[in-house]
Amino acid sequence: MIQDTLTDAGDDLVLGGEKFSSRLIMGTGGAPSLEVLEQALVASGTELTTVAMRRLDPAARGSVLDVLRGRGIKVLPNTAGCFTAGEAVLTARLAREALETNWVKLEVISDERTLLPDPIETFDAAERLVADGFVVLPYIGDDPALARRLEQAGCAAVMPLGAPIGSGLGIRNPHNIELIVEASGVPVILDAGIGTASDAALAMELGCDAVLLATAVTRARRPDLMAGAMRQAVVAGRMARAAGRIPRRRYAEASSPMTP
């Protein structure tokens, strides 16, 4: 099997110096219950899951953090809900203290309607967090120039959006995602906008190193089923990327001889 070949070749995602065999990173927002969330996370096969640290007490018993720890999934704290670099840096530091991890998914939003990331605040926070010893994974728009600057600033990955958070609109500008992938020396993680499995597969076909999603699974009618679909879609997209797609043609080309 090609899948095994990829695995045998050591096709791990290397992020911040750590290896992950799953290239699907999950978020936890929007799940109706912890049990449903747990089933979905298990079905997704994820090894890394991001948790919003605002309005979460890391010491509280029975929280989502307990679910992740119980399943051996690495916790990636995020700064969702922050509007300024100052808030994001503070949130990241509190998370580092509470969770004993120096990883952070940096998310600084510009407004509540679109939840689009604010590039200037994000860059400012990224610089400060890198200087402070964090492994910084910034959520950004699909902007190749900003992605390059964040890589130069020392971020461990870049996380361009496919579409606004929770919108399920898929990848609105595949061309920009390709440009980011081409130029990037750090992993590119497609973050936000995934609506269904084909979106996740497309992200991987475009050359992304991993996909991060939450709502597409947690708000599905059957979250566990969608999680399994996403798991396979990421693998399928990765395999297709490695296999190489055929060129697009205007007219048909017979795959078997047409003339005797």
Add this chain to the structure above:
Amino acid sequence: MSHHFDVLVIGGGVAGLSVAWRAARRGSRVAVADPDPGSGASHAAAGMLAPVSEVTYTEEPLLRLGLASLARWPAFAAELTEDGGLDLDYRAEGTLDVAFGSDDLTALDELAAFVDKLGLPAERLTGRECRRLEPMLAPSVRGGLLAGGDSWVDPRRVVKALLTALQRRGGALVRSRVAGLTADASERITGVRLASGETIGADLTVLAMGAWSGDLDGLPPEAVPPVRPVKGQIMRLHSPAPILGRCVRGVVHGSSVYLVPRGDGELVVGATQEEMGFDTRVTAGGLWELLRDARELVPGVTELQVRDVVAGLRPGTPDNLPLVGPSAVAGLSLATGHHRGGVLLAPLTADLLLQPPSGEVDELRTICSPLRFQEHR
């Protein structure tokens, strides 16, 4: 005071008091131990009895419980009004779920389709139809779903009535903190030890301490219920005349809010859901989000007086279903883990614990059984 009872309930919230009162009505000798009855989640709760308008994917079992309990509410309310001598402000005019933006309307249509598929009674309304029912709604409300069977009640009045009703029916109220459980040589729970050192014996002890149910001293590990506190901030506004005729729930740009009117002009606006442990601080951000969304739906709320702001702790469980029934240890039953539905589920909770075996009740008992988490231990 006798120091032995048939049923001893630890925790005087709506759930515990309902079990105690119903047991007393059946002629059992009953006591409730709580230093400050009704001061927990029951004090914060809005009292929506709205299983239809709150249904979500993956939660059909919770819906079944909610519908079964909603069906019990009219008789429960009538009997409690009689025994408690107090109007509960129990009302059954339905819940109107409204959508604000186009995305919210799409979500509402999906909810309407789901509700319809489940065969539940609900009516899809246009924005104008919503505003004919509720003229104070913002003109920008795009559409709604009227769950005509949903009801509501004032939980603070329910607690007051239950306390009176319990005592009228011969039940005892022990206003003391329970320090721990007592057990006999065979590890059967035999009652409680109070903070004063005094003990109270009972044939059946019922743990109904809400979010605190896992923290009682003397609980054998296998009987510790998997509950966690889920913080909810909620505010009570007041106007001279009611500005809504029924409960209104809305999604405003993806964020949920509800408004519950009372006969005396009170308007309850709730509620946040936060995983903050045992934290009951009221925050600026929590209130701002409630008011922001409430004002979008009903612009007139900004003119109302703020009477009360409070943060309560819901007893959440991993699957959002309550823990009602015999625990893993003899002599101890649970009536906890009701999360967002404690008031709605109170009549059913009492029936599940007190009624003899029968088809419908037994099926619901299975859903609520505290033993369902045993395999995970």
